[in-house]
Amino acid sequence: MQLNKQLFAALSLTAFAGAAQAADEVVVYSARIDELIKPVFDAYTAKTGVPVKFITDKEAPLLARLQAEGENTPADMLITVDAGNLWQAEQQGVLKPLKSSVIDANIPAQYRSSTGSWTGLSLRARTIFYSTERVDPKELSTYEALADKNWEGRLCLRTSKKVYNQSLTATLIETHGAEKTEEIIKGWVNNLATDVFADDTALLQAIDAGQCDVGITNTYYYGRLHKDNPNFKVKPFWPNQADRGVHVNLAGAGVTLNAPHPEAAQKLLEWMTGEEAQGLFAGLNQEYPANPKIEPSAEVQAWGTFKADSIPVEVAGKRQAEAIMLMDRAGWN
Amino acid sequence: MSHPAQRRWYPLAFAVAALVLLPLSVLLLSWGEIDREIWSHLWQTQMPRLIGNTITLVLGVGVGVTLIGVSLAWLTSLCEFPGRRWLDWALMLPFAIPAYVLAFVFVGLLDFSGPLQTLLREWFGSGLRMPRVRSTGGVIIVLVLVFYPYVYLLARNAFLAQGKGLMEAARVLGQSPWQAFWRVALPMARPAIGAGLALAIMETLADFGAVSVFNFDTFTTAIYKTWYGFYSLTSATQLASVLLLAVMLVLYGERRARGAVRPSNERQRGAALYHLKGGKAFAASAWCGLVFTCAFVVPMLQLLSWFWQRGRFDLDERYTALILHTLYLGSIAAVLTVCVALMLAFARRMTPTRLMNSTVGLANLGYALPGSMLAVAIMLAFSYLDREMVIPLSNWLGGSGKPILLGSLGALLLAYLIRFMAVAYGPLENSLARIRPSLPEASRSLGVGGVGLFFRVYLPLLVPGALSAALLVFVDVLKEMPATLLMRPFGWDTLSVRVFEMTSEGEWARAALPALTLVLVGLLPVVGLIRKSARRYGQ
Numbered sequence: 001m002q003l004n005k006q007l008f009a010a011l012s013l014t015a016f017a018g019a020a021q022a023a024d025e026v027v028v029y030s031a032r033i034d035e036l037i038k039p040v041f042d043a044y045t046a047k048t049g050v051p052v053k054f055i056t057d058k059e060a061p062l063l064a065r066l067q068a069e070g071e072n073t074p075a076d077m078l079i080t081v082d083a084g085n086l087w088q089a090e091q092q093g094v095l096k097p098l099k100s101s102v103i104d105a106n107i108p109a110q111y112r113s114s115t116g117s118w119t120g121l122s123l124r125a126r127t128i129f130y131s132t133e134r135v136d137p138k139e140l141s142t143y144e145a146l147a148d149k150n151w152e153g154r155l156c157l158r159t160s161k162k163v164y165n166q167s168l169t170a171t172l173i174e175t176h177g178a179e180k181t182e183e184i185i186k187g188w189v190n191n192l193a194t195d196v197f198a199d200d201t202a203l204l205q206a207i208d209a210g211q212c213d214v215g216i217t218n219t220y221y222y223g224r225l226h227k228d229n230p231n232f233k234v235k236p237f238w239p240n241q242a243d244r245g246v247h248v249n250l251a252g253a254g255v256t257l258n259a260p261h262p263e264a265a266q267k268l269l270e271w272m273t274g275e276e277a278q279g280l281f282a283g284l285n286q287e288y289p290a291n292p293k294i295e296p297s298a299e300v301q302a303w304g305t306f307k308a309d310s311i312p313v314e315v316a317g318k319r320q321a322e323a324i325m326l327m328d329r330a331g332w333n
Numbered sequence: 334m335s336h337p338a339q340r341r342w343y344p345l346a347f348a349v350a351a352l353v354l355l356p357l358s359v360l361l362l363s364w365g366e367i368d369r370e371i372w373s374h375l376w377q378t379q380m381p382r383l384i385g386n387t388i389t390l391v392l393g394v395g396v397g398v399t400l401i402g403v404s405l406a407w408l409t410s411l412c413e414f415p416g417r418r419w420l421d422w423a424l425m426l427p428f429a430i431p432a433y434v435l436a437f438v439f440v441g442l443l444d445f446s447g448p449l450q451t452l453l454r455e456w457f458g459s460g461l462r463m464p465r466v467r468s469t470g471g472v473i474i475v476l477v478l479v480f481y482p483y484v485y486l487l488a489r490n491a492f493l494a495q496g497k498g499l500m501e502a503a504r505v506l507g508q509s510p511w512q513a514f515w516r517v518a519l520p521m522a523r524p525a526i527g528a529g530l531a532l533a534i535m536e537t538l539a540d541f542g543a544v545s546v547f548n549f550d551t552f553t554t555a556i557y558k559t560w561y562g563f564y565s566l567t568s569a570t571q572l573a574s575v576l577l578l579a580v581m582l583v584l585y586g587e588r589r590a591r592g593a594v595r596p597s598n599e600r601q602r603g604a605a606l607y608h609l610k611g612g613k614a615f616a617a618s619a620w621c622g623l624v625f626t627c628a629f630v631v632p633m634l635q636l637l638s639w640f641w642q643r644g645r646f647d648l649d650e651r652y653t654a655l656i657l658h659t660l661y662l663g664s665i666a667a668v669l670t671v672c673v674a675l676m677l678a679f680a681r682r683m684t685p686t687r688l689m690n691s692t693v694g695l696a697n698l699g700y701a702l703p704g705s706m707l708a709v710a711i712m713l714a715f716s717y718l719d720r721e722m723v724i725p726l727s728n729w730l731g732g733s734g735k736p737i738l739l740g741s742l743g744a745l746l747l748a749y750l751i752r753f754m755a756v757a758y759g760p761l762e763n764s765l766a767r768i769r770p771s772l773p774e775a776s777r778s779l780g781v782g783g784v785g786l787f788f789r790v791y792l793p794l795l796v797p798g799a800l801s802a803a804l805l806v807f808v809d810v811l812k813e814m815p816a817t818l819l820m821r822p823f824g825w826d827t828l829s830v831r832v833f834e835m836t837s838e839g840e841w842a843r844a845a846l847p848a849l850t851l852v853l854v855g856l857l858p859v860v861g862l863i864r865k866s867a868r869r870y871g872q
Contacts, residue, residue, distance in 0.1 A: 027823070033834040034826065056834060057818040060561045064709050065739075065819060068716035072724065072736045088564050159548050161558055194445070195467050198548045199839030202446070209446035210459060221839065228643075324562045328378040333550060 026261055026268050028054035029062040030079040032251055036284045037079065040277055047276075050264060059085040066094045071258045076265035079253040082163045083120070084170070086252050087317020090117040095254035098266060106273035106291045110312045111250055118254030120313065121272055122287040125306070126168055126247045128237045129222060130214045131207050142240045143172070143247070146214065147187020155191040156203050156212035160327040164200075164218060167316035168247050169323035174315045175244060178326060185330040196333055201225065207234045218249075223286030223299060238306035245307040249316065250290060342680035346689060349673055350696040353751050355718075356710035357698060360577065363570035371559060371568045379555055387551045389469060390476070390544075391537055397477030398533045402484025403526060405621055407514060410492040411500065414609040414617040420625060422860065427628035428482035429855030431812035433542025434832065434848045435479050437841045438632040440466060440546055441639075472549045478628040479543075480536055484529035486801065487760070491525035492518060494767065500606050510607050528759045531587045532700070535580055535755075539703040542814065546836075552576055553703045566709070573706040580701035584694070633852070636845045644846030652850065659811055659827040659854060666749035667757075667807040671799055673750060674757035678765050693758075700755035708816035711748045715739045715820075740822055748816045753809050757802035764798025765791075808855045828854065 030037050033056055041052035059080045066073055066089070078095065080086050089095050095117040103112070103119050111120035128140060139150070146155055158165060172181045193212035197203040200217035204225055207215055219236060226232050238246050253272065255265045271277055278289040283297045295301065408414070409421040427435075443449055443466045454461055465471070495518060503513035519526075541553050553576065560569035609617050681693045699707060719736035727733060738744045768791065776782070776790045814829045821830070828851040835844035 033838065034831075035834070053823040055818075055821060055823055056830070058561070058837070060564075060566075061705065061709055061712075061815070061819045064566055065712055065716075068713050069736070069739065070716075070720070072716075072719060074740060161545075161548075161554070161562065163561070166562060195465070196548055198440075198546050201839035201841075202440070202444070205446035206444075209451060210454075211445040224840070321563050324558070325374050325378075328374065333548065 024261070024264060025051045025053060026076045026264050027074050028052060028077045028079060029066065029075045030054045030056050031059045031062060031081050031085070032056070032079050039284060040272065040281050043277065043280060044268060044271060048267075048271075050268070052268065059088075063089055063092065063094065066256060067092055069258075073256060073258050074260060075256050076259035076261050077253055077255055077269065079121075079251070081124075081251045082167060082249050082316065083252065083313035084163050084167050084317040084320045086113065086118040086254060087314050088320075089254065090115065091317070094257055096257045096259065096262065098255060098269075100266060100270055102270040103273050106270075106278075106293075108290075108292060110310055111252075111290050113254070113314065114312070118252050119269070119273060120250035120252040120290040121278075122251045122282040122285070123248045123290055123308070124164075124250060124287050125219045125308065126164055126216060126249060127219060127306075128214055128239050129204060129207060129217055129234050130237055131210070131212075132233050132235050134210070134213045137235075137237055140214070140237045140239065142243070143168075143216070144176075144184050145239075146191065146216075147184045151191040151214065153191065153193050154213040155188060156193055156206050156215035157188060157196045157332065158200055158203055158215075158217065159196045159198060160324065160332040162199075163320075164249055165216075165327070165332075166320050166323045167249050167313075168216070169327055170316045170319035171247055171309060171311050173319050173323060173326065174311060178322070182326050182330055185327060185332055189331045204232075204234055208232055219300070219303065220286040227286075227299065236303050238304065240309070241307055244311065245309040248288075248308045248313070250313055251287070252290070340684070342684045342689070343692075345676055346680045346684075346692045346696065349677055349754075350692045352747065353696050353699050353754065355714040356707060356751060357577070359710040359713045359717075360570045360574040360702075360706070363567050363574065366567065367571070368563075368565055368568050371563050371565055375555060375559070375572075379550070383550050383552050383555050386469070386549065387538070387553075390473060390549075390551060391534055393469070393473035394476045394480060394537045395530060395534055397473060398481040398484045399526065399530055401477060401481040401624055402529060403488050403519075403522075405481075405624060406485050406488035406492055406522075407518070408617050408621060410489050411518070412607045412609050412617060414614040416618045416622065420618075420621045423625050423629070424485055424621065425482055425859055426625075426856060427478060428486070429808055429811075429852045429859055430479060430629070430632060431542070431814075431829070431832075431848070431851065432476060432479045432536070432540055433546065433814070433836065434636075434844075434852070435628075435632055436472075436475050436543035436546035437836060437844065438635045439471065439475050441841045442631070442635045443471075467547045467549075469549065472544060472547045475543055475547075476537055476540065478624075480533035481624070481628070483532045483536075484526055486805075487525040487529035487763070488522050490760075490763075490797075490801070491522035495521055504606075525763060527587050527590060528763065531584060532756065532759065534583055535701050538576060538580060538583075539701065541703055541705065556703060556706060560705075570706065570710070573702060573710075576703070577698070577701055581698070584697075584701070588694075633849075636849045636852070639842040639845030640849055643840075643842040644849070647843060647846050655826060655828050655831060655847070656850060656854060658825050659829070659851070662745070662749070662817070662825075662827060663807045663810040663854075666746055666753070666810045667803040669746060670750050670753050670757045670806045671761070671803045674754055674761050674802060675795070675799065677754075677758060678761045681762070682765055697755040697758050699751040700753065704752070704813065705815035705819075707752055708748065708819045711744075711751060711816065712739065712819055715744050715747075740820070742822055742825070745816065745820045745822070745825075748820055749806075749810050749813065752813070752816060753806045756805045756809055760798045760801040760805065761795070764795050768794050804858050807858055811851060811855050 041054065045051055062078065066075060066078065078089055090113055097116045099116060107119050130137060130140060169181065169185065172184060197206065200221040203215045203217055204222055206212055222234065222236060240246065253269055255262060255269060259265050272281060273291055275294055278291045278294040282289040286297060286300050288296045288300065405424050409417055409424065441447055450463055499517055500513055503517045508516065539553060541557060544551050544554060556569050556572045559565050559572060677693050677696055681689055715738040719738045723737055727735065773786055773790055776786050781789055812829060814833050817827055817829060818833060828847045831847035832844050832851065835847065
């Protein structure tokens, strides 16, 4: 009988090569893609000898899997590329609130969860980009002003289904209230030069090609295009410098509630907020390090400095559903 | 009620149907609570437009794939014209291109900032106005170009299998080629065309990748928006089950409309029936060539050009592993799915009861759902099994008490099985139906029964159908994205995972390398199958 049991166990293990876990490793579910995260893990493994295993997918499926696995999850850490999804993961109770003096010292409070469930790792400014041929930057001032009549037929936007736009709208609601925000969004929609785009890259190329004059995208998309083509006829503009500042989102991470290796995961996360990792993490994607002690890469610095919105990024998550409904009502597809 | 020998097929069919029903019941269980705010918001601001869009899309794609698929199949299987020999198999090649790849290639090539319009503006000045690319028409064209091979492949097989005799009889009876087509060939091929059309429509309804490149909102995009945006997996699964209902209606309608497949005697196809000459021959070559150019040549050239600009810098030894993983998953899943589908097809043939029909119908439903929804439902089902059965069992056996389903290769293969059962079942059922019952009866009377009957009589006749089925599943697994992403074991990245990572960052030019590799890997079996089937029909 015992033999049969063992045989059965062995057979089922061969068929379903099990999720057996080494004592000292960290397992990560990452919404940040392989090439933007693996070098960071490789550097950590080289330094500490701790292997890091990961799979990549979109946030929502990863979150669903974390929830479904519950206390059996193999995952120690969740990485997302926006604050809204981290907030949501925290709401669903799949993240472990951490007390880490290292993280608290490295990352400013507005870029962390108020409960310590997650922390930002890199900042992504979502700003205005303009055609250097058809726009005088003096015409530009704020996100809100893009709703003015003089931009009619000149503005390009990405789809409202992208979380970055949902986060931007959420912070507008937090600042102006729903009614005023809906007016602004309707103004934007009214000014559209063409149908909204499926991604930021296509939008920036449309400004370059002359389909529209201004648009709102994340800076690193511009960084990639500019790197490929130094004659790219588009430049960033930092809006709202006289008031709240440029909208920033973040890529960040939290340790999971049922992490099999919580200490190892926390050590990795703390290391990722530190000086060694921050330059690498942000530099891979031309982002801004979330740790203010670290300078962004030279390319990124060449775009100039700006004042960032000091609103806690959690707002993006809290007001996300409200923001989507508002964008739907305003006709932003 | 039925013969005991027939009843032994039930456990098998029930087991397969249960496997498919497991994730589907996750969808139905979602109806426990309803988020009124989300539903009323969707209903008031989104639904009328989305349903309208979806109906337009399904009608457009349905008409398009039928016209293109049937006309091409007719021309290449029964007529002779310049280029027919290679167009015959070349027209299958677009099947290896995933819908999401063709979508980003078309938008990248033809949109305002793409190379074509930029060039035209340089020639004719910036005042030039072109039709909008990211439009309803654009999506329909792209989906037609990727899904027509379903109709083409099945209709072509049907036309070839009808044999020349019938068409010759029609000619002797004074029918013109047109009349013979409408009155003889088409009615006989209708079940096959219906099956291909049903697959194309299911793909269209479930498509998320291609429509999101166009930012064309459909019912399926609303499902994702509800899930990703409102974080309401519950409401999203409710929407998905509504979609599932729609698909079941389509399938039911198709079953009712198509009638039974008639057994036929397949004959060697000799010379072509109609030798087209002059203008007709030119028109036939031009039509086939045009479809092939748009669906395959142009996208491949664009991918190659992107590869040259950007992709070649990414090419490194990692691609060996990506290709091997892709091939491994595709071939195991193909063999597994074909075996299970074959058993189902036999079960239905041997036990033609109403109960068996519905059981087999249920087992084929996995194809009808948007990939991500099905993936997440399978994931939920497997994690439930892990929690409720595997872990207690493992503890009882003195094991580690760890989940072993989710995150394992076996679970991923089962997910493919659930998703692509219908793809394999269609061609197999079709070829099985063509075998006259008199044939196995005769064999039995000659003393060949049981296993011998299967291997010596059925199998040789089923090989072409089984190969088509295996090919379809193989290529579909290659292109599959959401289940692979969500359920792959650590380190098991595939080519489609790489395409996802690049396109999710909007880096179409860099996605060209994995996309191109994916198409090339998928082409190998397509070419092999076509050559094989061409030999079989004595060309």
